[in-house]
Structure formats: C-alpha cells, structure tokens
Amino acid sequence: MKIATRAERIEPFYVMEVAKAAQALAAQVAGSAEPMIFLNIGEPDFTAPQLVQQAAERAIGEGRTQYTPALGIEPLRQALSDWYKQRFGIDVPARRIVITAGASAALQLVCLSLIDAGDEILMPDPSYPCNRHFVSAAEGQAVLLPTTAEERFQLSADKVQAAWGDKTRGVLLASPSNPTGSSIAPQELRRIHEVVKARDGLTIIDEIYLGLSYDEAFGQTALAIDDNIISINSFSKYFNMTGWRLGWAVVPEALVPVIERVAQNLFICASTIAQHAALACFAPESIAEYERRRAEFKARRDYFIPALEALGLPVPVAPDGAFYAWADCTQAAKKLGVEGSWDFAYAVMERAHLAITPGRDFGSHDTGRFVRFSTANSMEQLQEAIARLRKLLA
Numbered sequence: 001m002k003i004a005t006r007a008e009r010i011e012p013f014y015v016m017e018v019a020k021a022a023q024a025l026a027a028q029v030a031g032s033a034e035p036m037i038f039l040n041i042g043e044p045d046f047t048a049p050q051l052v053q054q055a056a057e058r059a060i061g062e063g064r065t066q067y068t069p070a071l072g073i074e075p076l077r078q079a080l081s082d083w084y085k086q087r088f089g090i091d092v093p094a095r096r097i098v099i100t101a102g103a104s105a106a107l108q109l110v111c112l113s114l115i116d117a118g119d120e121i122l123m124p125d126p127s128y129p130c131n132r133h134f135v136s137a138a139e140g141q142a143v144l145l146p147t148t149a150e151e152r153f154q155l156s157a158d159k160v161q162a163a164w165g166d167k168t169r170g171v172l173l174a175s176p177s178n179p180t181g182s183s184i185a186p187q188e189l190r191r192i193h194e195v196v197k198a199r200d201g202l203t204i205i206d207e208i209y210l211g212l213s214y215d216e217a218f219g220q221t222a223l224a225i226d227d228n229i230i231s232i233n234s235f236s237k238y239f240n241m242t243g244w245r246l247g248w249a250v251v252p253e254a255l256v257p258v259i260e261r262v263a264q265n266l267f268i269c270a271s272t273i274a275q276h277a278a279l280a281c282f283a284p285e286s287i288a289e290y291e292r293r294r295a296e297f298k299a300r301r302d303y304f305i306p307a308l309e310a311l312g313l314p315v316p317v318a319p320d321g322a323f324y325a326w327a328d329c330t331q332a333a334k335k336l337g338v339e340g341s342w343d344f345a346y347a348v349m350e351r352a353h354l355a356i357t358p359g360r361d362f363g364s365h366d367t368g369r370f371v372r373f374s375t376a377n378s379m380e381q382l383q384e385a386i387a388r389l390r391k392l393l394a
Contacts, residue, residue, distance in 0.1 A: 009136045013129060014361045015040060018345060022355035029353050037377070037385050040355040042178060042324065044297075044376045046240045048277070049289045056277035065272050070263040071256070072099020072248070073275050079282045080248060087211075090224045096250055098259050101270045103208050103234035103247035107131065109266070110230055110249060111138040113258050114202055119169035121202075124155045125363035126326070126370070128178040131206060135172065142172070146365035149316035152182040153326070157191035164195070170202025175222070176209040179362050179372040180326040181301075181319025183218035190225050197228065204230045208247070209322035211238025211290070214298045218320045228252050235274075237322070238290060239281050244274040297323050300375045300382055307386045308373065311393050325373040326359075333369075335393050341371045352388040 019040055026036035048056075059065065071077070077094040084092040100106040107130075115121065117139035123132055125144035132142035145163055147153045160171060171192065175183040184192070193203045205222045210233070213219030222229045234247040247270075251259060263269075280286055305315050305325055312335070313327040333344040336351070341358040348354050357374070359367035375382060 006137055006139065010133050011129070015357045018349075018355065018357060021346070022349055025349060025353070026355075032353075034353045034388065036349075036353045036355060037381050037388070038355045039373045039375070039377060039382075039385055040357045042237075042322075042374050042376060043242050044237065044240045044293075044323070045378060046293050048239070048241050048244070049280075049286050051280040051283050051286050052239075052241070052277050055280035056273050059273050059276035064276055068099075068269045068272050068275060070260050070267070070269050072097070072270060073272075076275050076278055079279055083282055084221070084223070088221050088224065090221065092223055092250055093253075096227075096253055096256060098249045098251060098256065098263070099270050099275060100247045100249060100263070101267050102236065102245040103206070103232050104130065104134075105245075105263075105267055105270070106232045106234075106247045106249035107134040107204075107206070108137065109259050109262050110204060110232065110251070111135055111140065112266075113255065113262055115140040115169060118167055120165065120167040121169055121204075122155065122160055122163055122171045124153060124173070124177070125365040126153060126177075126179055126359065126367050127362060128174060128206070129361045131172055131174065140169065141167070143168075144363050144365070146363075152184070152317050153177065153180045154182060154184045154188075155192060156188060157195050160192050161195045164199060164201075168199070168201065170196055170204060172204045172206070174206035174209075175218070176213060176319070176321030178209070178322060179324050179357070179359070179370075180317055181209075181322040181324040182317045183213065183215075183320050185218065186220050186225075189222055193222075193225055193229060197226070202230065203228070204232065206232045208232065208234040208237050212294055212297055212323065213321040214294075214301070215320040223250055230255075235278055235281065238294070239278070240290070240293070241274070241278065241281075244271065244277065246270055246274040246278055296379075297375070300377075300379055301325075303379065304373070304375050304382050304386070308389075311386070311389050313371075313389075323374055323376040325375060326370055327373060328369055329371045330369045332393055340368045342368070345371055348389070348392065352392045354385050354388055
C-alpha cells in the first residue's frame with residue numbers, strides 16, 4: 001500500500017514508544033516491592049472536579065448530547081471570555097473564541113487555515129513534537145532553531161529576525177513550554193511579535209500550560225499584546241480534563257468564519273457533553289479547587305527539582321510553569337555505564353522501575369543529553385522516585 005508523503009514525514013512519537021515499554025514492564029513488576037512509577041506522561045494525576053462530573057451527568061440525563069455549532073456553545077465561549085477578564089484583566093470577546101476537540105484540533109484548524117505548502121514556521125528546539133507535525137500535516141515546514149539555557153530554551157526576537165527567510169510564514173511558540181516548563185519573558189514576546197508583524201507574519205502561541213504558571217513575571221497571556229496573536233489553549237492541563245478532548249483557540253475576528261468552515265467539515269463540533277461539563281469549571285468552587293491543585297503542583301516542583309540536582313541531574317532552567325523538569329543526564333548516565341538520554345531512560349526504567357522521557361522527541365539540538373521528568377504525580381510517588389534514583393546513582 002502506498003503511504004501518503006505527509007504521513008511519512010510524521011516521525012514516531014517516541015514518548016509513547018517508551019510508555020508502551022514501561023507499561024509492559026509494569027505488568028511484570030506489579031506485585032513486586034518496586035512497582036513502576038510513571039513520570040513520563042504529561043497528564044495531571046487529578047481528574048475533573050466533582051462539579052464538572054456532575055454537569056456531564058446532567059447533560060446526558062437531560063439529553064443535551066446532540067451536535068453543537070462548530071464554534072462551540074455560546075455559554076462556554078462567554079465563560080472563557082469572562083475568565084480572561086477575571087484571570088488576566090484583558091477583554092477577549094466571546095466571538096473570537098473557537099471551542100475545539102482539544103488543543104490538538106485547535107492547532108490543526110489554525111495550521112490548515114493559514115499555512116500553505118512550502119510555508120516555513122519557526123519554532124524553538126527543544127519543543128513539543130506534535131506542534132511541528134501539525135505544521136507538516138498542513139504541507140508546511142517546521143524550522144527548529146537551536147536554543148540555550150541562557151535563552152530559557154525559548155526563541156528571541158533577534159533569533160527570529162536572523163532566521164526569517166523568503167518562505168517564512170511565522171512562528172509557533174509555547175509559553176510555558178513542554179518539555180522545559182519555561183516561559184517567554186513578556187517583553188521578549190512583544191519584541192518577537194513586532195518582528196513577525198513587521199513581516200506580515202503569524203504569531204501562534206501554545207498557552208495550554210498558562211493556567212499552571214507559578215511566577216507573576218511570566219504568567220501573562222500573549223493576547224494582551226495584540227488581537228492578531230493566535231492563542232491555543234486546552235481544558236486538559238489546568239482544568240484537569242485530558243480525556244474529555246476539549247480545547248479552544250482565540251483568533252483574530254476575521255479568521256473566525258474561516259476556522260468555522262474548516263471545523264464544520266473536519267470535526268462538526270467538539271464533544272457536546274464535554275462542553276456542557278466545562279461550564280462547571282468556572283464555578284467559584286471549581287476555581288478554588290484548581291488553585292489548590294496549582295499550589296500542589298508548585299510544591300511538587302519545589303521539592304523535586306532540588307532533589308534531582310542533588311543527585312547529579314541538573315535542571316539548567318527552573319520551570320516557572322507546567323509540571324516538567326528538563327534535566328541534563330550526562331553525568332548520571334556515565335554512572336550507569338550508558339551514554340545519552342535514550343539509554344539512560346531505559347536503564348532507569350529497567351533498574352529502578354521508573355518511567356521517564358528521553359529528549360529525542362523534542363528536537364535535535366543537544367536533546368540527546370536531556371530527559372524530561374513529569375511531576376504530575378503525587379508527592380509520595382515523587383519522593384519514592386527520588387529514593388530509587390538515589391539508590392541507583394549511589
């Protein structure tokens with residue numbers, strides 16, 4: 001069978017390959033003294049709060065399960081508009097908010113609507129692999145620009161300006177980022193957008209971890225800069241609704257009918273039940289619970305990063321958001337008699353029953369010496385993980 005070229009361009013999602021190996025080993029060691037600990041997947045261990053679950057049950061019981069408008073139900077779009085005003089102090093009209101089947105669908109819709117074959121999109125290396133594949137699926141070309149710890153593993157305006165070429169269409173950024181948990185300083189983001197805007201380009205920013213920001217210096221939405229910035233967001237991370245597959249995009253008003261037309265044909269709509277359930281995310285009780293959980297994620301970070309570094313796994317940039325630790329495993333790998341993050345990850349999995357993610361998914365510039373730990377797990381599990389690493393690396 002002949003496979004489409006666009007499919008051939010999509011690389012395997014190696015984090016999932018590692019996850020499959022970890023799951024297989026987990027079944028073997030389930031009854032042992034050291035069952036598998038999973039610090040490899042970027043999924044909150046918390047689930048949707050009770051009010052959200054109850055709202056889903058009501059929607060089903062009341063028969064609110066049929067198609068919705070492609071842009072989403074009006075009450076949810078308005079609830080998000082109100083949330084931007086309350087949380088970030090900015091006015092984002094509901095008419096600019098498009099409800100999607102997860103942030104993945106939001107990125108796909110934006111890329112298909114704005115990227116032509118051969119268009120180049122600048123992105124940082126390292127960055128979340130699926131983002132560049134959305135560009136590729138739209139027949140565009142993701143151009144990864146190497147970044148350093150001194151740059152917080154983010155692009156700079158100078159780097160964007162220097163890399164801009166005849167085929168460049170824009171930038172796709174993430175703040176906070178996966179895998180590093182680092183954000184772009186607001187002033188630098190403004191400078192990047194000025195470079196892009198001067199060239200009539202696109203500034204697309206993945207803000208799915210913005211709700212899990214721990215530092216006021218960074219926890220600001222790019223939408224405060226310019227109405228032409230496109231923001232991708234999700235109910236998966238801050239709102240703890242991963243499997244519900246619900247996200248949204250905030251786009252310039254002129255783009256809304258284009259996105260609507262593409263969404264009608266590709267998706268019809270996002271999950272109706274998930275949309276009605278998500279309305280309960282914005283109840284005061286739910287927000288209070290989300291903030292309690294955000295504090296817990298921060299406490300986990302504050303414990304885990306110093307503990308990693310004490311074991312010879314330095315984290316060059318302290319994450320100011322999300323729930324990741326991007327750690328240099330060079331010295332730790334040598335202690336185990338292996339080289340590189342791929343072999344290190346497997347060694348840790350096999351010898352300590354601890355699943356982590358090697359860096360190869362996230363780019364090609366220096367990623368071979370980094371591993372990503374996810375701290376989206378209980379404090380008890382994180383403490384046990386550190387204890388096992390301490391024993392392994394002694």
